[in-house]
Structures are given as structure tokens and as C-alpha cells.
Amino acid sequence: MKSFTVSKAVTALMLAGLVLLPLYSQLTGNIFIMTLFTRIIILALAAASLNLIMGFGGMMSFGHAAYLGIGGYAVGMLAQEGVGSGWIQFPVALAASAIYALVIGALSLRTRGVYFIMITLAFAQMAYYVASGLARYGGDDGLTVYKRSDFSGLINLGNRTQFYYLCLACLFGVMVLIWRIVNSRFGLVVQGLRSNEQRMQAIGFPAKRYQLVCFVISGTMCGLAGALLANNTDFVSPAVMYWTRSGDLMVMVILGGMGTLVGPVMGAVVFLLLEEFLSQITEYWALIMGPLLLLIVLFGRGGIMGMLGRFDRG
Template sequence: MADTAALDPAPIAAARPESRDDRALHRRVFLGIALALALAPLVLYPVFLMKVLCFALFALAFNLLLGYGGLLSFGHAAYFGMASYVSAYAAKTWGLTPELAILAGTLVAGLLGLVFGALAIRRQGIYFSMITLALAQMAFFFSLQAPFTGGEDGIQAVPRGNLFGLVGLADDRVLYAVVALIFFGGMLLIYRIIHSPFGQVLKAIRDNEPRAISLGYRVNRYKLAVFVLSATLAGLAGATKAIVFQLASLTDVHWSMSGEVVLMTLVGGMGTVFGPIVGALVIVTMETYLAQFGAWVTVIQGAVFVLCVLLFREGILGLLARRLGRPL
């Protein structure tokens, strides 16, 4: 049984072959996103945009696991946060260039996902979710106590450095272009994974795991593979965020970060290709422009989540896709 059954199986539409019209629609969406990325810095603050892109990539990575793998993880902050710490430490202490620092953080997140995933996939449903939460809490307390993380102070004043030793990233607009390329590349990779034969098997396991086993698929191998892919891409988002904000802190690895990415995915549309981007935009915008309300921002986010569950369980883009009759 899919691990998302405790939430609601309705948001995940039944898998169907992608038609030529669907592919044409998705190409237009990709072109629209590319155009929006190019024009956005002209009207919005680049640092805000970079934050949205980092969290959008994080949400896309999580949606790969939940929306297409059917695995609900409550511990994805572990990969996002640990990659952030490693990237910040590599840039500040080792003096690595930003691309190498981001790569180091991403690789560590992938290795951590391999270890944690190998343990977690031994169980299903709520037990799987609780194991991921417990493992993430271990990562949090490690980050709190480890000498290289700076404890409660975190790693501050992380240098942005020069990309490939040539292009300085001190200018927010230059760094935005780099982050936009990372986001767009990650999005294309996730799209390719979803629409590959591997992705089709994932959907089959999500929808009917016993039948997939009866057909001869080694289900646990597929689950572990998608877990590692999701953790690695989440790490890419976290490592990039550390360079953008020149900071890695306990906030990145705290359990609330795991809850936040679940919220982004569900608000945008679980099991949709582009929904997590919309969800990340909504949540980050709320956090940024409602910051004056202090702790009440969390209450407002909770109210938005409740409204989404009650009024459109498919999420914003899931509802739009149902109205259009096309997968988004």
C-alpha cells in the first residue's frame, strides 16, 4: 500500500502514458519558466528570488520521493541541512570554489541518503516516516554538537568566491544567474527521471506495490534509488542556499524544515511536475512578506494548509491540472 495513504490518495492521479499534446504543453511551461527566470530580477529582489529557487528545488526533490515514489519522509531536512553545512565549511575553511563546495555538499547528502534510506525502506507506512524523522533528529543533534558546525552560531560569513576561479559571485545578480541555472538543470533532471522507464516503475510501485512485486520488480532497490536521488537533489538545494546566504545554521537541519517542504509540496500539488514550484513560491512569499507578524506566520501557514486540504486536496496546480484535463 502506498505510504501516502494516511494523507489522501486523491492528489495522485492514476498514471497514464504521456501524449504528444502533454509533451508540447510541458515544453511551453518550461519556456515560460525560463522566461520568468530571465525577467524576474527586473522586478523582484534577487536574494528573495534565489531563496524561492532553492526551496523550489528542495520541494521538487521531495515531491520525487513522495509524489512519485509514494514514500512520505519526515526527515528531508537532514540532507538539506547537512549539505548546507558541508558546503559552507568547504568554502570557508577549505577555500574551495563555490561550484566545488556545492558539489561536496551534494555528494555528502547523497551518501547520507544512501545510509538512511537503506535503513528506512525496511519498513512501510507510518513506520517508514517515523524512522526518517528519528534519523533526521540524529543529524540535528550531530550538527548541534559537532565542532565544525559552530553549534548554535552555525557557520557564518561564508565567502561566495569566484565560480571556476573566474566569475565573482559577490554581485547578487551574477549569483542569481548561477542559482537559476542550477534550479533549471535540477528541474529538467527530475522531469527526465519522472518520464523515464525508471519513473514509470516508481509510479507502478506507488499505485500497487504487491502487483509490482508479482511482476518481478525488486521494489526495495527502486525505493532506495529514488530515496538517494531525492536526498541528493535536496542536498544540492541546501548547498546552494548556504552560498547564497553565506550561512549554514541549525534551522536548515531542524525538523520544522522537513515539515515546511511537506507543506510546499502539498500546497503546490503532490504528484504534479511543477506544483512544488508554486508551493515554494507561496510559502516563501508568506514567510518574507508576513515576517512582521513574527510567530504568527506559522499560524497563518497552518491555516493555509487546512484550507488547501479542505477546498482543493490536489493542491493549487493539481486542481488546475484537473480542470484542464492535462498533467502538470
């Protein structure tokens, strides 16, 4: 194994860039880039959590945006009811996501393949409709979060830089956690199940139980992203759970490189920057984005990380 590779260099460059971004923003006075990248980091966190089940676990969830909504609504609804403390809001957001993941996972994991894709999609859409029906919490129009989560003076989420670093810390924390999970005995079993479920079962591993735990961990991580997202936009609406958002997350994972640690983060950065860039050129940016996706699927095997890896091998 070479000590210097292009993929390592690009990864280090990207991570350093993310850490140093507030400095750049301070120097140039470009506030917009901070707002944009806070969003990118939060969605990168969501994509990383999806990658845990999709890339490592082989479970193609098409309903991951549901957790963004559940985490967000947990924050928004508690804030609406007068509970402003982040010490309560965030644990509730995580717990709600975990419970939802447990129920949905237990049902969806009874099936596999395309069925699994369709079912996770359908359940996420159910969550979307339920949120639309919550008249008390804004229904279709969504819910404004008037006050960001309060962490009793420890960190001020209203401060742009502090919030940025909080999100970045969460992203790095989740990535470390995923790294540890993937290389643990548990993670190896889950990856074994991705490769050959029958064989793993024959060795004596309770396949569904392992997959379900992995599914719940992933959902809980994404719930964290949802809670952060609601704080970032000061707003939560059913639209965050809309199925195109789940699709976006999937695209980020594939684009960056499924089953790699930094791939989803890279995918999120590239995807959202591309979206931003194209939407500045033309109002009809999706007209380019759509066929681009098609081309990436047809020709870009392994995503960005795969391409960089091929570069390394010469």
C-alpha cells in the same frame, strides 16, 4: 488534449517571471525582491527533489531538510578549513548527501507508511543534533561562511544577478532531470511501485533497490540546494535541518501539487510569498498560516496544479 490550458499558461507565466525577475529588480532598484526570490528558487529546488520521492515514488520523507544541512555544512566546513573552491565544495556536498541518503534510505525503506514518515523524521533530527554538537564548526550557533564558493572566475557567486541565475539554472536543470527520470523506464517502475508494490514485486522488479536509488537521487539533488543555500545566506546552522523545515518542504510540495513537475516550484513560490506577506502584516503570521494549512489539506485536493487542472476541465 487541448493545446492551450490555464495550467500551462500559469506555468509559463511563472517561469518567464522567474527568468525576467533580475530585469525588474534592475529597473525598479528593488534589491530585496532578488534576495527573496533567490531563496525561493533554492527552496523550490529542494521541494522539487522531495517531490521526486514523495509525489512520484510514494515515499513520504519527513526528513528532507537534513540534506539542506548536509550540503550546507559541506560548503561551510570546507570553507572553514581553507578549501574555497566550488569545484571541490559542491561535489563533496553532493557526495555527502548521497551517502547519507543511501544509509538512511536503506534503513528507512525496511518500513513503510507512517513508520517511514516517523523514521525519516527521527534520522533528520539526529543529523540536527549531530550538527549542534559540532563544537569546532560553531555547534548550536552555526557557522559563518566568510567566502562564497569560488568557481575559478567562471561565475562569481558574490554577484547577486549571477548567483540568481546560477540557482535558476540549477532549478531548471533539476526539473529537466526529474522529467527525464519520471518518463524513463526507471521512473515508470518507481511510479508502479507507488501504485502497487506487491504487484511490481510479483512481476519481478526488486522493489527496494529501485526505491533506494530514487531516494538517493532525490537526496543528492536536495544536497545541491543545501550548498546553494549556504552560499546564499553566507551562513549555515543546525536550524536549517530543523524538522519544521522538512515540514515546510512537504507543505510546498502538497500546496503546489504532488506528483506534478512544476507543482513544487509553484508551491514554494506561493508558500514563501505568503509567509513573507503575512509576516509583514502581523508578527504572528503563523497564527494564520497554521489553520490555512489545515484548510488546504481538508479542501484543496491536488494542490494548485490540481485546482488549475479542474479549471481546464471546466
